[in-house]
Amino acid sequence: MRLALDPWQAAWQALGARPADALHAELLGRYGETHRAYHTQQHLAECLSLFDGVRHLVGRPAEVEIALWFHDAIYDVHRHDNEARSADWARQALLGAKAPAEVAARVAALVMATRHSVAPATADEGLLVDVDxxxxxxxxxxxxxxxxxxxxxxxxxxxxxxxxxxxxxxxxxxxxxxxxxxxxxxxxxxxxxxxxxxxxxxxxxx
Known part of the structure; x- marks a missing residue:
């Protein structure tokens, strides 16, 4: 299953980082929240499965993969800052896992690109948005x-x-x-x- 722990760990290892042990389960829990109907584990799995077939088209595939995990991590239909809060969570998680600051910044920018309010700034952002x-x-x-x-x-x-x-x-x-x-x-x-x-x-x- 694409949401399994092994591919998740492989993406972090590709970044030279080690996330908190509970983070994978915490993210799955967020995507399993009862108020969600579309922004669920189904959507996340569909995104990750599609990305597997096009990952060769991006420059930094591990960063895009981690961004996909976080892009709807926080989702509240009554708020308008879900992407910003999700991006901040991704940034802090990466920094806490000892990823370089520039990696954390790029992943946060990838998550922010899923606001769909402006044109993607990079090819990696463009592909992530397309997958979404x-x-x-x-x-x-x-x-x-x-x-x-x-x-x-x-x-x-x-x-x-x-x-x-x-x-x-x-x-x-x-x-x-x-x-x-x-x-x-x-x-x-x-x-x-x-x-x-x-x-x-x-x-x-x-």
Whole structure:
């Protein structure tokens, strides 16, 4: 299983660092929190599995892998600083594991890239963001499941308000010249993502 301890330890060893013994279990516990429906161990496993097939495309694969573990480590739908708090956790964990400061800084920047608010600053950030967004280009069945999972996480939001805000997010992705930064992932997911997003957007409009 991709969430097993061995690949986790291998990534840290590649960075010359040793995390706290309880960190792996603590992160899995976070992704298993009951208020989550999409940002769960399922999403983390999907990201890590996809990354395994494209890790040769990044310059620092161990850093990207650790960033994936932390990118949704803190998730509270009532807050707007989840990525910042997750990035800070990653930075402190790496420093505590005796990783070089520049490694900790780069991993924190990778986590922050998953805000999806600005274009990725590096190729490694671009690929990590693409992996995080791969669900947009999933099969129609998986995309429908994803949309239902997002709605479940925001079940407290009235339907009309949710439709308006969700529609704005979907339209924002569609407005991009390209959703995916990395050529191989763009080739694999772009067309399907645009079909999925267009179909979902139509349900958000009156």
């Amino acid at each position: 967004l791969a669900v947009l280009g999933a099969t129609p069945a998986r995309f429908a499941e994803y949309e239902a999972q997002i709605r479940a996480e925001y079940a407290h939001v009235p339907a009309q308000v949710f439709a308006e805000k969700r529609g704005a997010i979907l339209a924002g992705f569609l407005a991009r010249p390209a959703i995916y930064a990395c050529g191989p992932l763009r080739h694999r997911f772009e067309a399907a993502a645009r079909r999925n997003l267009s179909a979902a957007l139509a349900t958000c409009r009156p």
